Amino acid sequence: MTTQPATVDTTVTIRATPEDRRATGIGVVLVLLAAFVLWAFGLGVDSGVRSTFNLSLPGDRFQGLTWIVNAQWLAFVVAVILAFLGGWVLRRTHIKWTNMLLAIGLALFSLTFLTWAAADKSFNLAGMLQSTVILSVPVTLGALTGLMCERVAVINIAIEGQLLTAAFVGTIVGSAWGIWAGLLAAVLTGAILGAALAVLAIRFLVDQIIAGVVINIFALGLTSFLARRVLSEAQDLNSPGRFGSFKIPLLGDIPVVGSILFNHNMFVYATFVLVILLHFGLFYTRWGLRSRSVGEHPRAADTVGINVFRTRYRNVILGGLIAGFGGGFLTLTQVSRFEENLTAGIGFIGLAAMIFGRWMPLGALGAGLVFGFARALQQKLGILGTPIPSELLSMTPYLVTIIVVAGVVGRSRPPAADGQPYVKD
């Protein structure tokens, strides 16, 4: 019997960081997506099938723009790109790029999915992208509300209730005194609820999550109660009219992009402006620096003479104003009618968008567009008649929210003092 020379295992295993493990996971997902695209959208489609995308909308200056693709070839090309991206991510040489590569991969996947769904048919791509922008508005505004509050360390999960109540009040006042009055009333309602949250959280030190849940239940109960008791008896109070869309001169006439971005109602433009203003304000002005310092380290902020309580009150109420504006959007534009619980979770999706956008206004807009895209896709696919049941498509935004909150898209860091009441010594 021979004895093996005892070898000492000297290899040092370096534990993978969470980012490394995440990259591995995402790489695997991309490779699986590649295989899925190849199997379902590539081999599952007859060769020679073409999908037609309409790129112009009625009323555009340039009519009849279309883009015709061979569905199968596109699927093959995308599968190769996805596999390449997956391999690249798996090598973990450019960890920082992981999210961008994932985004590119998912965008390509959506495109192939659309060509598959629209095979042998024509699909209004410009229309879908236009709805994406419109549907992103309430989510973005909700996210802006959330980040206004959380930047000063007040968690606001009452966005849903603020949107709902503002939409309700906006409807009634709008029906009685015109849409501008309705908008004003909606914005003020949001501010009042913001103030209520601020008082409960800052003055009475109620746990912020409970305060938010209470405001939500209260808003749902009160608006449903009033909708049944008042609106059902006075139907004329439930048709506030709507803000129409208008085309921005010159920009609106650019082919494709013009109709997607520059032919909307006032709310959409205002949201864009608000995002830019807030981003500038938060990161390049004295107000922003002070707000952020209150959210990161209130004691230090207090020490250098910043009034922590006043800053918190101000920002939470400002956040309420933004939510009120979002509530106005819900009933004073396309729908122009209040229904019980018409928000259906938009406030919470906005909160997820805030996390997804890493507590930054530009990020909130980006995340809002992602959710808007999911919603728009779901609506338009219903028209195309895919074999996927509409109920399952309706789940998408909520599923994405869970995935975002669970940090699958990367950990993002909330303001350090988030959710903690400040008690002066």
Next chain:
Amino acid sequence: MSNEVPKPEEPVTDRQQPDWYRRITGVGTSIGQAIVIPLLALVTALIVGAIIIAVTDIDTLRVWGDDASEAFRLTITGIGKAYKALFVGSLGSVRAITETLFAATPLIFAGLAVAVGFQAGLFNIGVNGQMHIGGMAALWVGFSVALPAIIHIPLALLAAVVAGALWGAIAGFLKARTGAHEVITTIMLNFIALFLVDYMLKTSLFQEPGRNDPISQQAEPSAQFPTLLGGYRLQIGILLALAAVWLVWWLMYRSTIGFEFRAVGFNPDGGRYAGINVAWIYVSVMAVSGALGGIAGANQTLGLEPYRGITNFAGTIGFDAIALALLGRSHPGGVLLAGLLFGGLRAGGREMQGAAGVPIDLVLVLQALVIVLIAAPELVRRIYRIKTPEQELGTTISTGWGG
């Protein structure tokens, strides 16, 4: 990296004595405090509710300009009529009392589900989704097999427990593993469950043959909960609810795992140092909570007409349960009493809607007011000028999103 850089001072929190926990569970407060505040909260809510009824009575509001005294009389009678209907509908007759108990049954289960979560420091808003999933599982057992009732009903309940527990555990797992806050995940799971039920109701597995709308087949008679008194809707669910109250009490206060639940709720860090696997506790708390929610769902599919699954069959019970658990201080006994009270509000609310024309949604408003006042006892004390005990200040369960 040099170690000389001082660590930034921890933000001021008092994790050793989370005050919200004491407020919600009543631990550490005197019996008087634990009962007085909820009672005053309820009275206040009823008064505010009366004001809401008054200012939303459009017909009467028109009278104010012409004849103020007549309008005042109408307002008072309007409020009186509404609250009288509320009373008559909940306690006024044998039928009313059975209706109260009938309405209280799912509320008690759902309230227990939220209470178990609270005791462990978790805020389960997902009872609605757990009810949907559990109810569908029970229903599926209810119509797909034919068995004697003595086996059929327990089997259906078991399915509800397992399905609800699994659905609830998702949120617990996400919290333990990724730190995702259970408030957001459970709300999102509610929506997902709602759509999932809608989808399932249209599949051949569930859908009533010959129908196109989302409605399921009817449960076999052997799976339908037998009624207790002839001619009334009250069924064995209420007995199960009483058993569940006892069982949860035993679990929370007499078993080891219940002790661990409460220890983690009282102080997660302390629990961790004491050797409790906090991640596992989060998962199992949500599973227990989800199981109770699942039974509440089974009660809605197998315990009342038409013994079928329909869209949103859980209604608002999952949300009422939050107010209920807060009112009952998350103690099983308190939940039982609060459940009976809310059952009465519900049964009476229907009467109020029918006889006095006040929509039942008022009950939701009353509940929200109750929660506000219990969560902010300062408010109640200020209104009724009660002295503040010394140890009341500072609350935190929510510190960021775990990121």
